[in-house]
Amino acid sequence: MASHEPLPAELNRNRFPTLFEVLSRKTVAPLDLFSFYIYMRDQQRSVDYLDFWLDVSQHLQLCRLYVRRLHRSVIEDTPELEKNSKRSSYILDNAGEGPSGEKGNVSDQRLSAFLRSDHGSRNHSPQNSQGSAHSNRSTPGRERPPRPSFMTLDTNSPNDSSSPGQNSSADNVPRREDLRASAEKILYTYLLPGSEREIIIPQSILHEVQEAIEGPDQRSDPELFDAAKDYVFQAMERDAFPGFLQSKGLGNLVPQSMMIRLIIGLISFFGAVWAAFILIFLDKSRVTRCWLILPFTVAIYFIFTHQYMLDPVLALIGLSEYTLMDFNRIREPFVKSTLTKRSISVLGMFLLVDAALCCLFILVPGKRL
Numbered sequence: 001m002a003s004h005e006p007l008p009a010e011l012n013r014n015r016f017p018t019l020f021e022v023l024s025r026k027t028v029a030p031l032d033l034f035s036f037y038i039y040m041r042d043q044q045r046s047v048d049y050l051d052f053w054l055d056v057s058q059h060l061q062l063c064r065l066y067v068r069r070l071h072r073s074v075i076e077d078t079p080e081l082e083k084n085s086k087r088s089s090y091i092l093d094n095a096g097e098g099p100s101g102e103k104g105n106v107s108d109q110r111l112s113a114f115l116r117s118d119h120g121s122r123n124h125s126p127q128n129s130q131g132s133a134h135s136n137r138s139t140p141g142r143e144r145p146p147r148p149s150f151m152t153l154d155t156n157s158p159n160d161s162s163s164p165g166q167n168s169s170a171d172n173v174p175r176r177e178d179l180r181a182s183a184e185k186i187l188y189t190y191l192l193p194g195s196e197r198e199i200i201i202p203q204s205i206l207h208e209v210q211e212a213i214e215g216p217d218q219r220s221d222p223e224l225f226d227a228a229k230d231y232v233f234q235a236m237e238r239d240a241f242p243g244f245l246q247s248k249g250l251g252n253l254v255p256q257s258m259m260i261r262l263i264i265g266l267i268s269f270f271g272a273v274w275a276a277f278i279l280i281f282l283d284k285s286r287v288t289r290c291w292l293i294l295p296f297t298v299a300i301y302f303i304f305t306h307q308y309m310l311d312p313v314l315a316l317i318g319l320s321e322y323t324l325m326d327f328n329r330i331r332e333p334f335v336k337s338t339l340t341k342r343s344i345s346v347l348g349m350f351l352l353v354d355a356a357l358c359c360l361f362i363l364v365p366g367k368r369l
Helices: 007-011 019-023 033-044 047-077 079-093 105-117 176-191 203-214 222-249 255-281 286-308 312-316 333-363
Strands: 319-323 326-329
Touching: 019 033, 019 222, 033 047, 033 222, 033 319, 047 176, 047 222, 176 203, 176 222, 203 222, 222 333, 255 286, 255 333, 286 333, 312 319, 312 333
Parallel strands: none
Antiparallel strands: 319 326
C-alpha cells in the first residue's frame, strides 16, 4: 500500500513536473526518471551528468545507512538512549536528496556534520559487529552497479531493507572505509580532468571537492558534493530538461522514428505527385485518380508526425515511444490530456491538407498529351 501513496498527488498535478520531481521519482511515464535517463543518453549525449547525480544520491544513501547502523549499535550498547532513537531515526530517514536549497537539506547537513565529527566511529563502528569480516567483499560503495541503477534504488523510502528495525545481512553493513571509497570513486570517475566520464564543472568547485577528499580532512560526507551537485542540477535544468519536456510532454516520438517517417513521407509525396501528373496527362477518369488518396494520405500523415514530433493515433490510444519501435503506456495524466488535445488538432490539420491535395489532383480536368 505504501508504494501507492504518492499517486493521488501525481494525479492532481495539473502541470508538467519539475526536474526535481523527476529526479525524486515522483513522476510516471513518459516523464519518469527512466525516460529522462534515455533522453540524456540518446539525444543529449550527456548522460554522465545524470549518472553523477545518481551516484552522489547513492553515496548519500550509503552514508545514511552507515550512520543508521552506527546509531543502532550505540542504542544497543546504551539502552537508556532509546528514548531519543525515534527523533534521530527520523532525521536520518528524511535526509534530502535535492539541491542545497530544497526541503530536507537541514537533516542532510546534520548527517554530514556527524560524519565529519567522526565521534564514536571507532568504538561503535558497525564493522565491529559479527560478520563484518566479509563486508569488504560486498559493500554498496565498492562497485558502481550497472546503469540504470536508479531503477532499484528507492531514495524516498525510509523503511528500506537496511533500516534498523529490520533484519539484514551483515555482509551489507558499510564501513567508514566504504564511504571514503565511494567518495573517491565519484571524484576519480567524474570530476578529475581526464577521468573516465569527466563532466565539466568550474575549477573552483573541483578544487574544493578534491581538497576535501584528498586533503588532511579526508572527508566522505555527502555535503562535500553539494556545490557540484547544484551545478549539475542547474545545467540539466537549463540545457536538457526543456527539450525533454518538449519531446515527451508534447510529443511521443524519438528522433530516429521521426527521421524514418520524414523519409517515407517525402518519398510517398513525390511518388503521389508523379502519379497524379501521369494520370492527369493520360486523361484518366476521376474514379481512377481516387487511388491517389492512398499515397497522399500516407505522405501527409508521416510528414505531419515528423513536424509535430507526435503520432496522433498512438497518442490517442495512450502510447509513447521510449526508443525506436519500443512503446510504453502514457501514465502521467497531464501529459495524456495534453497529447490528446494536440492529437485532435494535428489530425484536424492533417485531414484538411490531405483533402485539399486529393481534391486538387482528382478534380482537375485531364488533358492527354
